[in-house]
Amino acid sequence: MDIGMIGLGAMGRAMARNLAQAGHTVKAWNRSGGSVEGVTMVPSPAEAFQGDAVLTMLSDDNAIRSVLLEPGVLKHAKPGLVHIVTSTISVAFARELVALHAVQGIDYVSAPVLGRPDVAAAGELNVLAAGAPHALAKISPLFDAISKRVWDMGADAPTANAAKIACNMMIAMSIEAMAEAVALTESNGLARDRFFDVILNTLFGSRSYQVYSANIAANRYEAGFKASLGLKDLRLATEAAEQAGRALPMLDAVHGRMAQTVEAGMGEKDWSAMAAFTIG
Template sequence: MDTAFIGIGSMGAAMVPNLVAAGHRVAVWNRNPAPAEALEGVTLLDAPAAAFQHAVVLTMLADDAAVRGVIVDSGALRSARPGCVHVMMATISPALSGELAALHQEAGVAYVAAPVFGVPAVAAAGQLNIVAAGPEQALATVRPLLEAMSRRVWPLGEDPLRANVAKIAGNMMIAQAIQALSEAVALGESYGLRGADFIDIVTNTLFASPSYQRYGKRIATGDYEPGFKLTLGLKDVNLALDAGAARQVVLPAARIVQQRMHAAIAQGLGGKDWSAFGQA
């Protein structure tokens, strides 16, 4: 499939090779060209607008500001070829998602939201979980691309907002799991129970899930080398709190996590893995 990919950060760089391996023709654009140049089997683009001349555009950008700058303010969306399908894979706010849906309709571009659950190592293995929502025909068109990068695609209907909210809520739960793990390890260690022993028990019994296993190990060993950076984790918790406020939904645990994240960043941990906030 004739595909363009915008945003070659750690996630994008891990995702694109799976598209190439599946036989898709892939062109890429990144603000910093070096990561794009390091990819094999792709064509390099000189501007975001060039990406929207392809049949499908996949975007994996850092935050709302990056999405707005690259997709909207650049004029790329307005200059899209007729019949183009845009798949937004970034974690963005519900407010921006709604705005993008309207802008795409005006531009005659089909809009699909398809954010992902997984870290770069999971992406490289083609084992992401992708939550996807958008027009039925557009979803059918891009599904082979999503399946090339994932272990499962979870369709959530025609409203792109549902996929964005699912991703925000899921990341909020991971952040709360990190808080729970940190508190439990601290309690056990205060009585002489090794954190590694406790994590081994709970992640193989009560909480045998990838997130508990991944972040429990980090907390037990104190290994906070960057995976998903704390600053990005705070961005996602902020998105959850803002989304809740917009619908009068109170999220007290998320508010506590937000405070702990701010404290950790103030201690200089913003560039570490987001599980580091549990030690703040």
């Protein structure tokens, strides 16, 4: 397939490389330039919209709005193209995108991904995909190249965005849960690594607990998924909860803790750095 790619951060680069290695023709645009082996760089986002499909991996709602909507890129898209937004955006903005694409006669799919850059590089992302069945069927070869599994979230695209936001909310909650548990056990003389040995081999052996317990145990929070992006995602979750008229007290707590982390100048650190505020 002839594929466009918008956004070549750590995740986008890995996805573009895997698509090219799978035999697809990939043309990419990136705000800060750069290159990826096997990928042709194009001078404008509009040129990336001239293939069979285009994947967008931009950081947030505002980035998509400034790069694609304000310049009117959708108006110049190739007929029959499928636009796939793989980044974490708000549910409200996803609804707006559905409507805007319908006006232009372009298929739109929300397909946020679960996985860090190392997972993306291995082509083992989990894709939460939602959109028209015919559009999902058309782009399935793309997902084969970047993921180990595609989870069908239904025909209503924003459903996938709600699911992704909820997943990230739960990861933040797991980080806070581990931090509070360490605050309790460490203050009573139990070393972190010994406590984590217990929970990882009994009750909580998921990838989130494995990855972030290692950070907390070592008290080392080198950049992985940035705290600033974690704060953005928790803000999206808070907005979605408010729009749904739901009170989510655990979300309020981790949102506040992540805000403290960023305000303390740790926005570029891994988001598990928020554990430091609980443990002390």
